[in-house]
Amino acid sequence: xxxxxxxxxxxxxxxxxxxxxxxxxxxxxxxxxxxxxxxxxxxxxxxxxxxxxxxxxxxxxxxxxxxxxxxxxxxxxxxxxxxxxxxxxxxxxxxxxxxxxxxxxxxxxxxxxxxxxxxxxxxxxxxxxxxxxxxxxxxxxxxxxxxxxxxxxxxxxxxxxxxxxxxxxxxxxxxxxxxxxxxxxxxxxxxxxxxxxxxxxxxxxxxxxxxxxxxxxxxxxxxxxxxxxxxxxxxxxxxxxxxxxxxxxxxxxxxxxxxxxxxxxxxxxxxxxxxxxxxxxxxxxxxxxxxxxxxxxxxxxxxxxxxxxxxxxxxxxxxxxxxxxxxxxxxxxxxxxxxxxxxxxx
Amino acid sequence: xxxxxxxxxxxxxxxxxxxxxxxxxxxxxxxxxxxxxxxxxxxxxxxxxxxxxxxxxxxxxxxxxxxxxxxxxxxxxxxxxxxxxxxxxxxxxxxxxxxxxxxxxxxxxxxxxxxxxxxxxxxxxxxxxxxxxxxxxxxxxxxxxxxxxxxxxxxxxxxxxxxxxxxxxxxxxxxxxxxxxxxxxxxxxxxxxxxxxxxxxxxxxxxxxxxxxxxxxxxxxxxxxxxxxxxxxxxxxxxxxxxxxxxxxxxxxxxxxxxxxxxxxxxxxxxxxxxxxxxxxxxxxxxxxxxxxxxxxxxxxxxxxxxxxxxxxxxxxxxxxxxxxxxxxxxxxxxxxxxxxxxxxx
DNA sequence: CGATCAATTGCATTCGAAGTCAAAGATAGT
DNA sequence: ACTATCTTTGACTTCGAATGCAATTGATCG
Numbered sequence: 001x002x003x004x005x006x007x008x009x010x011x012x013x014x015x016x017x018x019x020x021x022x023x024x025x026x027x028x029x030x031x032x033x034x035x036x037x038x039x040x041x042x043x044x045x046x047x048x049x050x051x052x053x054x055x056x057x058x059x060x061x062x063x064x065x066x067x068x069x070x071x072x073x074x075x076x077x078x079x080x081x082x083x084x085x086x087x088x089x090x091x092x093x094x095x096x097x098x099x100x101x102x103x104x105x106x107x108x109x110x111x112x113x114x115x116x117x118x119x120x121x122x123x124x125x126x127x128x129x130x131x132x133x134x135x136x137x138x139x140x141x142x143x144x145x146x147x148x149x150x151x152x153x154x155x156x157x158x159x160x161x162x163x164x165x166x167x168x169x170x171x172x173x174x175x176x177x178x179x180x181x182x183x184x185x186x187x188x189x190x191x192x193x194x195x196x197x198x199x200x201x202x203x204x205x206x207x208x209x210x211x212x213x214x215x216x217x218x219x220x221x222x223x224x225x226x227x228x229x230x231x232x233x234x235x236x237x238x239x240x241x242x243x244x245x246x247x248x249x250x251x252x253x254x255x256x257x258x259x260x261x262x263x264x265x266x267x268x269x270x271x272x273x274x275x276x277x278x279x280x281x282x283x284x285x286x287x288x289x290x291x292x293x294x295x296x297x298x299x300x301x302x303x304x305x306x307x308x309x310x311x312x313x314x315x316x317x318x319x320x321x322x323x324x325x326x327x328x329x330x331x332x333x334x335x336x337x338x339x340x341x342x343x344x345x346x
Numbered sequence: 347x348x349x350x351x352x353x354x355x356x357x358x359x360x361x362x363x364x365x366x367x368x369x370x371x372x373x374x375x376x377x378x379x380x381x382x383x384x385x386x387x388x389x390x391x392x393x394x395x396x397x398x399x400x401x402x403x404x405x406x407x408x409x410x411x412x413x414x415x416x417x418x419x420x421x422x423x424x425x426x427x428x429x430x431x432x433x434x435x436x437x438x439x440x441x442x443x444x445x446x447x448x449x450x451x452x453x454x455x456x457x458x459x460x461x462x463x464x465x466x467x468x469x470x471x472x473x474x475x476x477x478x479x480x481x482x483x484x485x486x487x488x489x490x491x492x493x494x495x496x497x498x499x500x501x502x503x504x505x506x507x508x509x510x511x512x513x514x515x516x517x518x519x520x521x522x523x524x525x526x527x528x529x530x531x532x533x534x535x536x537x538x539x540x541x542x543x544x545x546x547x548x549x550x551x552x553x554x555x556x557x558x559x560x561x562x563x564x565x566x567x568x569x570x571x572x573x574x575x576x577x578x579x580x581x582x583x584x585x586x587x588x589x590x591x592x593x594x595x596x597x598x599x600x601x602x603x604x605x606x607x608x609x610x611x612x613x614x615x616x617x618x619x620x621x622x623x624x625x626x627x628x629x630x631x632x633x634x635x636x637x638x639x640x641x642x643x644x645x646x647x648x649x650x651x652x653x654x655x656x657x658x659x660x661x662x663x664x665x666x667x668x669x670x671x672x673x674x675x676x677x678x679x680x681x682x683x684x685x686x687x688x689x690x691x692x
Numbered sequence: 693c694g695a696t697c698a699a700t701t702g703c704a705t706t707c708g709a710a711g712t713c714a715a716a717g718a719t720a721g722t
Numbered sequence: 723a724c725t726a727t728c729t730t731t732g733a734c735t736t737c738g739a740a741t742g743c744a745a746t747t748g749a750t751c752g
Contacts, residue, residue, distance in 0.1 A: 069708035091437030127410040268642035296614035415738035
């Protein structure tokens with residue numbers, strides 16, 4: 001038995017509150033703290049006997065290594081930040097990311113932005129928590145991106161791309177996707193007049209989708225195109241229909257929506273308020289391929305983003321860059337999958 | 347900008363890798379590390395002059411206190427765990443929680459469970475990260491709950507209640523909500539035969555909703571009730587209709603769904619596959635009050651959970667218990683808000 | 693101008709795990 | 723048996739911020 005008197009440590013009464021530490025385990029097992037630590041390190045040099053001895057005490061005391069303390073010394077928190085501007089539009093993305101990271105022993109600290117304005121506050125929090133990396137589905141200025149670089153925090157953008165700045169990102173090809181939707185529309189002679197329902201002006205994605213649509217329409221010789229703006233929400237889809245009619249005095253042959261949610265609003269407004277038939281009277285297309293797009297009520301023509309591939313790519317690109325800081329920026333572009341649905345008349 | 351003569355920075359190569367620490371700031375400002383630390387502690391004793399001096403260096407060096415190191419010494423990580431069994435059904439809850447915690451300087455470490463079986467793995471991770479508390483929207487065994495108590499980690503359940511165990515929880519009154527939906531149905535003479543579409547068997551919430559419905563129906567003298575089971579998803583709603591018809595040989599007057607998502611599936615199956623009219627031929631009710639319930643395509647009769655109040659309650663109950671470990675368990679029960687919608691015929 | 697007391701400031705220690713290094717133990721070769 | 727080599731092990735230090743305590747400064751008053 002070890003001498004009880006020798007240790008002037010923080011003994012008994014504290015133990016009712018404090019957590020079990022590696023020292024407690026060491027003492028219980030009659031070994032050194034280093035030994036305990038080594039038992040939790042994969043490739044460490046520990047004899048079979050020692051490991052059993054330690055693990056017995058670990059079990060008995062219910063010891064779990066303190067990730068905070070470990071993070072301090074190893075400079076690896078095994079925490080990444082996930083920043084989303086509005087969770088509502090990315091629920092499955094966030095959960096996919098969380099699961100995939102968890103499979104690799106990494107955890108997700110979630111940051112949601114209601115107004116993109118509090119990004120700077122959020123960034124400060126991110127620095128404080130010494131995250132190993134970040135996945136960002138929000139717009140950052142190039143100054144903000146530069147801070148990540150300066151702090152040496154790997155960064156992967158999800159569905160945001162920057163022409164001018166060198167960043168790592170995973171994207172769905174917005175332009176190509178939008179073009180193939182328009183192709184579908186242009187296959188029918190009946191589509192001569194169009195309206196484009198964009199997302200919020202500061203959304204780069206919306207801009208790309210809109211641009212893809214406009215370009216393709218122009219190439220197709222279409223000139224009758226009305227543009228209205230929404231905010232990616234259902235209600236703004238409904239309003240967009242009213243706005244369109246107000247602007248052009250009539251309903252166009254097809255409405256091209258920057259995302260599915262607005263497309264649902266558009267369809268509902270057309271069908272239930274204006275009592276028009278979709279696709280009989282008007283065609284509608286969306287973008288994203290959210291679950292509801294395949295519900296019979298909508299069966300929307302849209303581009304389905306390959307969320308699994310994209311999140312997997314984002315996770316592995318980030319982890320690769322955490323393990324090796326020297327990897328160069330890389331952009332990965334996935335093609336969306338065309339869903340024909342039944343909202344386009346032929 | 348600044349002239350080169352004054353440069354003589356000692357930092358150079360160090361700054362490329364390591365983070366700025368309070369020692370760096372102290373050295374730069376010519377004060378002690380303690381002083382820097384105190385400048386970041388709200389009620390601390392620091393002279394105005396000192397604060398300015400330090401803050402100038404902080405700005406210049408871009409210092410941010412290391413939350414990991416702070417957490418180690420203060421035993422307060424300012425991180426809480428949020429555990430959800432399937433994010434898909436709780437997107438707005440998670441984002442609400444995250445925002446509300448952020449407002450109080452607390453951050454959310456997200457844990458998602460695909461199979462509720464990996465709870466024990468998740469719990470271990472939670473202990474390792476020394477979270478200050480946890481919000482759990484998943485089923486825990488009473489042994490698992492006991493560990494929280496033993497480790498002195500405050501725990502708040504979201505929409506899970508336990509009859510036998512003393513826990514803190516926030517709930518929507520499932521039974522009352524379901525009863526008021528049934529009341530609505532029973533106001534019409536036309537509703538004589540019913541089907542109840544439950545959620546997965548291990549869901550306590552589903553059980554409560556189902557029970558509420560069954561009890562109220564029995565009280566109303568209704569005996570013709572078919573029960574089928576789904577998994578809370580859209581598709582299972584569609585299948586539930588088929589199952590119901592198979593079991594009873596005909597379509598019931600009303601289908602009572604344990605959540606909105608299944609109700610959408612039910613409605614789509616009725617309308618588009620069976621070409622029945624809702625509510626003309628069949629009435630449908632759901633539960634939850636998700637956004638899509640108010641879309642014109644569905645305009646579903648349902649009970650809207652007061653998500654804002656519930657998340658606010660969960661957050662403040664948890665934080666109260668983090669600040670004061672002696673607070674007793676408390677259950678808060680919110681009433682849902684009845685949405686009449688137009689899926690019930692009168 | 694000096695004494696008294698309060699407000700600041702710095703020193704040294706602490707949190708818990710991991711890594712360094714040298715000592716101790718085990719194994720093998722001759 | 724004895725050294726050379728490899729494996730295990732423990733003492734000690736480190737990560738970065740917070741804090742008790744002592745030292746110092748400053749303010750106040752007679």
